[in-house]
Amino acid sequence: MQEDEEMISASTDHIELESENREVQEDQQIEMEVINKVVGIEDSYEVLQRPSTSNTNIIWGPVEQSFTPRKSVSLPRVCRSSNLFSSDSKPLDIFLKFFPKSLINYIALNTNLRIDKARSQVGDRDARARKRSYMTATDGGEIMIVLGCTLIMGYNQLPSFSDYWSTKPSLGNAVIKAAISRDREDSYIQSIDESMTKFKGRSCLKQYMPMKPTNRGIKIWVRADATTGYAYDMNVYVGRDSNATMLRQTQEMTLGENVIRTLSATIENPDTTLCFDRFFTSVTLMNTFEFACVGTCNVSRKNMPKICPGQKFKQGEMAFVENGHGTIAARWQDTKDVVIMSNCHDATRTEVQRKLKNGITIPVPAPEMVAFYRRAMGGVDRNDRMCGEHEFERKSTKWWKKVFYRLLKMAVVNSWVIYREKVNLKCSMKDFMIDLAENMVEYGKNITGNKRRPVNPMRPTGGVAIRITPSLLNRAYRHDL
Template identity: 30%
Template sequence: MAEFETEDFSDGSDFEEFLGFEDVDEAEYFDDEYEPIDRELWLRHMFVNDDEEEEDDLGEFEGFQANWKTDNYHRNLRSAFNRTPGVKLDLPEDATPLQAFEKIFKEELWTHLVTETNRYRDQVEQTPTRAKTARWSPVTVPEMKTFIGICMGMGLLVLPVRRDYWRQSKNLFRTQFARNMSRDRFAAIWRYLHLQDNQAAVNRDDKMWKMRWFLDYLLAQFQALYEVDGNVSVDESMIKFKGRLSFRQYLPMKPTKWGIKVWVMAESATGYVTNFQVYAGREGSGEKGLAHRVVMDLARPYYGSHLSIYMDNFYTGVGLLEEMRTHGLYACGTVRANRKGLPKSELLRKKASLNKHEYRVAQMDDLTFCIWQDTKTVMVLSNHHDPTETGTVNRRKDGANRVPVVVPACLADYQKYMKGVDLLDQMVGYYGFQHRSKKWWRRVFFFLLSVSCHNAYIAARG
């Protein structure tokens, strides 16, 4: 929940300077031909300062709150998540992760992998500049399953290079892989493994065209297999890749600093991935910002469900949370001090000089804002928490054991539910298939294979 050190920025509004009316031709607006009107009342309706409260009854705007308030809070009512959590497909009560995995990697997918792998080998062999590969036979579905199973096994038992898994002369490297597939056969399938016909008429402007079918298919299976419990987190995961790639990212704060970024929405309690996007660079005009687009895209399947989404300060903003509320989505997250629309009171700014574990709360319409002094100043924004509710977080006191500290409910829930993607990264990192490849899409493929295994485990566990 640590915040980046940032400076306060103006929202760019010069509206107050326009209220002098030196250049306004009053005769143009107060002509004798028209019925006399109250000049002061007319000016108040035409030009309303953002820092002034309009007390008049404005009809359709009755009840609209234009400014943040720090007392006389109104109750912020919320609805419960309206979908049924848990497994959505028919699975036995004592189902194994393999049975759940078969609901994701169906025969349709295995057939697709086999077809494209064999097709790619034929296309390569027709190229005059390439030497032909001896003793090749088309891959079958059982062989492809064996190949993928060996790749999973390589994630469990990590050896320096792939050929070590077939060594029989040294007991240290002796495995049973050779009984299932020869080293040369594995190398041949590895070479021609493919997901998309290179000669097909596809949208080449889509940087993910080499695996677009696979991404769409896998996402559909994730959402069809399991329903989250109503609390999810949105964050980015990194797939390690240091080769040449136009959309390779550098995130210095991540354990994996160089690679391919994946936007992930995962269940907070289990890390089950319910939606994801591989980031391939800027899309469209980006009028509302990258973070705004990413969150709304990931949350689109849950419009109207009252899903609660937790995110860090890269995503959170007043405009985003207001739009999410209109789509029946709840959101909460830490927020940067220079975001537009936050309270302007000095008592609610980042440099408010609060005592240790002291907090202050403000409210505007459905938005609740809190500032809390921990080791650093923490600012949280929510569109569904009641400003009067509180919770507890555990903090060390004088270097001793952890003790509960009272904080606003939005901050307590943020700490509780902002862990789904981190949990996913932890679980996938234990057994990830990390063998090198110059083809970027293979790294994405094996990352999503690991995610599929994790999702299958969560679904089988119930």
Template identity: 30%
Template sequence: MLTDENLDSGPSCSKQIEEVSHTEGGEDLTIPAEQSTSTTNVLSRTSSTDTCHNIRVPSPETTTVLLSDTDSSDDEENTWKKVLFPQKPDLDSFDSIPLQSRQFFPSRTRPVSYFSTFFNEDVIELIITQTNIYAEQNRSRNWTPVNSVEIKAFIGMIIMMGINPLPSIDLYWSSDPFFRNNEIAAVMPIKRFTKILENLHLNDNKEMPSREAPDYDKLYKIRPFLELINKACQNNAKNTTSQSIDEAMVKFKGVSSLKQYMPMKPVKRGYKIWTRADSATGYVFEFDVYTGKRDDNTTEVGLGGNVIKRLTKKLVDERFQGHVTFDNFFSSYEIMQHLYDKGIYATATVISRKDLPHFYKKSNKGKNLKLDRGEMKWRTKKNVAFVAWQDNKIISFLTTAFHPKLDKTFCDRKQKDGTKKAFQCPLAVLQYTERMGGVDRFDHLRSTYEVSRRSKKWWLRLFYFCVDLCIVNSFLLYTTNKRVHNPLSQLHFRLSLARGLINGYTSRKRSLESEPQYLKKKPKMSTNIQKKIGVDEDIRLSNVGIHRHEKIETWRRCRMCSTKTNNKRSKIQCSTCKVALCVVPCFDLFHSSD
């Protein structure tokens, strides 16, 4: 039993003030009067409504098991003690600022306007300049410099391709109507699209430092682009008071020193991107591509605290007051205390770190703790609390926001007979579950209609990631805009965005209606091989009665009998197949299977 005699007196408990006795789970806990009010508020607030993720206050009909923390037999420790927090955070303030845009958007603002705040004119100008420079440096054949309108149309096309994915790009221009997408094919010919994709570039290769140079950057080819997107993400939305930090994976199986192997992740091979996002919506405020070894000959593996410091630096500069959640890869006592000293509350899981309570380290990371389900052991050190709670297995947390003894709730667990039983658990468990999923929410929205495609260029996957990031962030600002009634789904938002970027642009010299249904050059064949017609047989041979003669203005080569050595031309074409044919005998031969 935990009483006044084995509860060490901390700095906040040494004041000569009136004490109020609370009873929890059969044991008395002595709490200073100045903290008793806030404790009662926390417990009453937790009990007022049911909570999500199977964690809630039990109803009278639910079997309830109240279990106390069984730590009265633990050895005394010099640094980690059973004392109350000196701080008293206002838990309601962690949800006081939801996601909201820094700019004013009227109710009828089109999706392209939201997207343009992220993919702004600076980004477009960077792509135009560097793409034209790269094409000139490589002396790309038949190259025509790109402009702003064409680049926006190009981005719109790849967004449409993400909505309607096909195995290869050329199928969007296929003569087979099953694959062909007229809305994409009408923007530009496939040769122009692939030419832009071939020369797409984001930084000048001639100015790239050598690998031996002290200022060498592994991300040089895409660094200016990443900085512009990062800046736009931070400038377009106000910081929310609840954020999470986690890693996002970008799939890539090619050759790159940046590629990571994560066998336990859904995306096992690819680029690792540290991400800070809003806990509730998944809006990404800041991201950082993991590059492995750094200039000081150390790696970020095992040094997750450095990642937390980098991603929270701007929050510290803005005097951010809120809560940040992250997992055991980043957590340690030092980083938790560092964030608290900077005014940021935090909660994180923890598994194996040096500076943890002695009872946890000597029990093989909690595996040898003999606790019943719902029991816990806890300690505090300065402003950081450690708690090991027994669920199906031991789960350990570090927190500066939720005291494990004062802030408690209940969680339902299904039994073997199908009934549910409520077990006591620290409030930190509930709050971690609710606030940790920000990056996962972003990943879910990104992967639904992602624009990414296979490429031999290692940086192109990161470019596609940034395009998806801008779409998701603009979609979240759109859906959280209270002026918008009946908002679009992400599917229709992306489609409207793509059409807005294309905006009726076409680089074709003639319309699709006057174009034949073949776009590829005929392959070279020997004379003893039957000539390929170029029109699918399902169209050419079905409903022959609807195939009629149609006069055209210019002479075109007969699709049936014209060859390199015998050029035959006609002013008659089939009204359905849209190919030129001699009236006799080619027209009948073309539409027969013999």
């Protein structure tokens, strides 16, 4: 009898292990399909060949009085996207411009495909497969409800996921309980920089950047407004070779130059000035780029200028050189050496405010391009900070979930920026998310064809026999699908 029990136990363990291995293989297959789709969109891009240049050896020399930069700094203008809205626009109207109904319906379509796939596994003996067999199809309305509930969970965080359906008066959320049951689950100056989406699971896409506040996660290249943090374009980093293949670039082009040209391909107004840091800057980019740009430099790279080599500068001292192609470079001494390059500035000098260790602020002489760079470079960091406000922190081993919720939050941030400009300048992020989330839930309830029974607050759910319904929220944050 004891031997039979041991054999049954060993058989059960073996079945559970096979089920777990099968789920891991499915996740890896999905990840590779996503990467292949990202790489496979190369045909939808124009072929961006590297501009031919004969200046293999760049010669830098003193800046003459007759020097003229290749480009000019863009003048202030009204963002064209703001013209699409009026002072009567609602939060949901603005959000649906960034997160359209077609995308919501597409999510519902693929969710139903996953449900059909789960039903085909009903023969499996594990409890998770048996639960999948009871799932029913969803629609765009329920997906809208799910997204609205997700935003609510961002600004109204509770200790655990199940607490949102708690019947205790001091816990739970009335809007979520009424919406879904427990078992249903262009600016004129822009900056380009890298952003990190927190992720600690296993993935070939995960990066480690010790200097970032979020040092482990999925890297996203972002082009954002220098003042408001409005995100214009983004690109998930899936590997150097994949990005190069996507735009059919030559191997001679640096990764930073490739990223700049990729993100700038969607800029409609040529009168746009871009700022980026030394990771992206190259002499070839400055000499051939079709937009005005400013960037700090890594002097160890090819053709970078050697400005007064061996000479030590005092704070505020500076020197300029140019290369005959409308590009100027400056070396400026702050607390350390700073080398910056521009194709839209000259050797104009100005002052910047620097704070000493004793707290006193003093003016320090600096190149005009340094002052401009300091004003314009913080757009992506500002977008990161806004995306981090009331962020929905839910642990997951699926990297694509983290990326999806970051893109969802970026759409919310863009909507909030437009809403502040057109409707209410004093509206906070939390107040905007409250109105948007409640509108999304109500809108989803009105258009969905699936009517679900809400949780009865007068009756505990434990031990009550209820029909298992689709677990959209549960599947979104666990490993059911």
